[in-house]
Amino acid sequence: MNPKELADSLHPLELRVYEALGQETSFVDKEFECEGLTPAQLRTVIEWQLAKGCMEVVSTDEEHWVELTELGEKYKNGTPEQLLVRRLQADGDLAVAELMKTAGLDQKEVGTAVGALKKSGVLVPAESGAVKLAEDANLESIEAMDKLIHLVSEAGRVKLDSLGPEDAQRVAGASRKRGKAKGIFRVGSEQSRTIRLTELGQEVRRVAKDAGRSGDEINLLTPEMLADGSWRGKTFRKYNTDIRPPRRIAGRKNPYREFLDYVRRKLIGLGFEEMRGQMVEPEFWNNDALFMPQFHAARDIHDAYFVKEPTRAESIEEPFASRVAAAHTDGGDTGSRGWGYDFDMDMARRLVLRSQGTVLSARWLHKAKVPGKYFAIARCFRYDQVDATHAPDFFQCEGIVLGEQIDFVTLLGLLKLFAKEVAKAEEIHFAPAYFPFTEPSVEIHMKHPKLGWTELGGAGIFRPEVTGPQGVDVPVIAWGLGLDRMAMMAMGIDDIRDLFASDLNKVRSTRIRMKD
């Protein structure tokens, strides 16, 4: 931000600090006083200003101070040495046992003090095991300590460097240190920073001042201000939009459905009419009508989910049942040789959870308009172990295009259109493919910027054995698009199970990018 923007967005607290500074450009934070600001608020303002580059830290100082410990407080009435000297001055020679009974001292303190006094020559032996003050006893040091204690006590806290060198030594000798249980003084330290307005800061201060900004601009516009017009002539505090607000929770489309909606919208835009149907289908529509031979490996019990009850559809609609059976057996009147086996209508009646979206196309054929385009985004089921690449149920996007002018190059054109419009792919490749229900069949591969060559979908022209029994005599394109990879890319996930996330936090944090 430039100085003008910075000045415009200054918080009232920042303005107050500027005001308190007057013409000064530097200050020590611990000493700076600003009316109406608590130390915590001042610290916040300094942090904001530092972050914006309006202030900088010139130097950091460490200041040592001295206070009395609890023991020091107690010694205000005299150190043990002093109390003993006073007693001896009052009572003359005394046995050590008697000294032990000195008021205000315990035996240990007396013992230590006696030892110290003897060592410094203040105390000397007297007759019969007693002690007495030496004739030339020097009591200066004892009195100086007393004076120092009283000095610290009265000030509460004293700067260490305000003491003379001798007192400083006394403090050092009698301060609580690690490992030393007792001490008279506690020495601590505190950091203080010297802060200076940078050139930018000075410019901001100047701009703010010139603009007449002060701490008393309008913070919130109220209905009352509107009613009495008191807002007129006032300025409004500007907001800093650099600060990120907390993320809100909102009503929202599920990201995966958002993706599916996008595909649906695209297809409708391309002139496709939607198909929806039932999830339970007889094998007839799921497979037989699509000319999948009943002995085909994909019709194994291990490829579809079968329904427990009822296991079979009551009946299969005529005339489709007998026409499809004929197509399988010897081609019927489709011009085909057929698969050459005896069609099993009981197998055709077996109920499965639809395993492919093409079942909808099969169901729609006989009632489809010519020309016509249809699509379905249908939930399908495959008998697979669920893992990172297999969901228990998944969406297939499939459809058909019917028309007098449908042919192989139109099929390629449609796929190219899908690649461009739905997947935004520029580079594509058509590869020959095999599907039991289409001939010719093709797979479309597209060059993905991240994944490289990847399959977008499969398609073909329905075999006459598929269209004939449904009474359709124009060519029909059948196509399918693999949406899962695309959806996972758009959602930035790599486990297919996360498409159907059941953790709300995951749903909330998943965004979707249609362009990937």
Added chain:
Amino acid sequence: MPTIGVDPVDYQELVGEPTTAEQFENNLDLVKGEFKGVDEDGLWRVELNDTNRPDLWSAEGIARQIRSAMGSRRDYPFFSGEAVGEIQVKDQELLEIRPYVAAFIVRGLMVTERSLRQIIQTQEKLAENYGRKRKDVAIGVYRAEKVNFPVTYSAVDPDKHSYVPLGFDEPMTLTEILERHPKGIEYAASLAGHHKVPFLKDAKGLVLSMPPIINSRELGEVVAGDTDLFVEATGTDLAHVILALNIMACDLADRAGRIERIRTVYPYETPFGRQVDVPLHMDQSLKVPLAEFSKLLGVKVGAVELDNVLERYGCDVSLGKDEVTVIPPPTRADYLHQVDVVEDFAVARGYETFEPRMPRDFTPGRPTEISVLEDKARDLMIGMGYEEIISNILLSKDALLYRMNRPDDEDLVEVANVMNENYSALRDGVLPCLLNTESHSAAAAYPHKLFEAGDVAVFDKDSPVGSTTLVKLGGLIAHREANLSEIHTDLDYLLHMLDVPWKLVSGQNPSFLSGRCAKVLIQDKHVGWMGEIHPKVLERWEIGVPCAAFEISLDSWV
């Protein structure tokens, strides 16, 4: 779809040219193959997509198709000529068990370790995939010099015959082989239901095998260095049996073997007569009007181009006035319809040679009526601050009944072949899905307002398929003070905006608290429920906050 491993050294010999993996991959469109990388043995992994083209499921087959496109097509002269040996089918009963057998001999091969692996792979792919786990077709390979003709194929009592099978040292009865030999255990099902089993013996009474289970060790152990092999196939479909042997014969001929035909004599009629000499070129030719190519492909196709392109694809073409007769190679039997020939032409010409053309027909696009309603309801829910969920439709019975406090004998659409109990029934409502999400989301900031709209399947004995697929919408609120009034307010807004006459009437639903739930009626039809979720249900889902919810079926008033 079979995946095979192609040995690069072996392949280059077969195709007759130095070939890099990249060049190999670039040619795979011709065989509808997908390159899957190089495996740990250095083999090129290829997935072959055309389940109707077993001739491509071998290095020889792939090489043959690509060689042909490069202009060096090879002819196979052994589809005519005298048979050098005979198999006699002995028993009428075989008609019920495994009716067909055929064979050929290959001589002058140089079987190396490399080629042996490839030959075994081809044999296995043909039997497993094309022969459907040996049920339709199984292939046996033997050392030819030990086989004395005529060979007999009979149906025998499995307790009364024995031989030493491959992989074992001691003679075993056929019953023992079926019960104890690994291949017996694996493939016994293909002979189940019969008192007798198929049995192949030679003229001296030496056992070849019990098809389709396992060869005898004496005749059926082929090793590197062998030069002459007897290759036999049995099965339930003679055309399949013959095709499998045609493929094997051409493959071995590509390895410089000389093929000799073997005759099978049947005591019963077969689609190819009582006496069948194999390899046999079955007539698979198709007549296609020239115009058909142009019409289906959308480009002008001339007779000369057609002839050239299909010849290079391995077919024989004879040009008529306005039509062509196309004879596929003897290794193929996949021409069912004229469209198959047209696709061959397109594949052989290369899909990249066709210029895509945009569809020109104008058609109005539109969603279904139910989708329009579903979208409108979803928009309203989102406007009220609900977050949308999308769930799997397969759930556990436990989630649908017990956790919802519903009686455990309520009818659901259940899966017969359950793989995982968690996915054993179709949801008949979306409420369990919403509760499932809530139970996983205690860490997400509250309040929670969730909804889902989507397909459910309701058990319906009056439907021809025993169930009806409906579109249901459910909303759930979960927070410290979630209650009936709040959800009522939201449902009221939703249905008001959807502009349908609706009302609530009292009712009992075990998933909801008694006295705090109601039936939702739209146009006087019961379409769903609204209320506070029963604490028992919350406990069973391990949910720690109160929940209130509604669920309605949308299609009931479209």
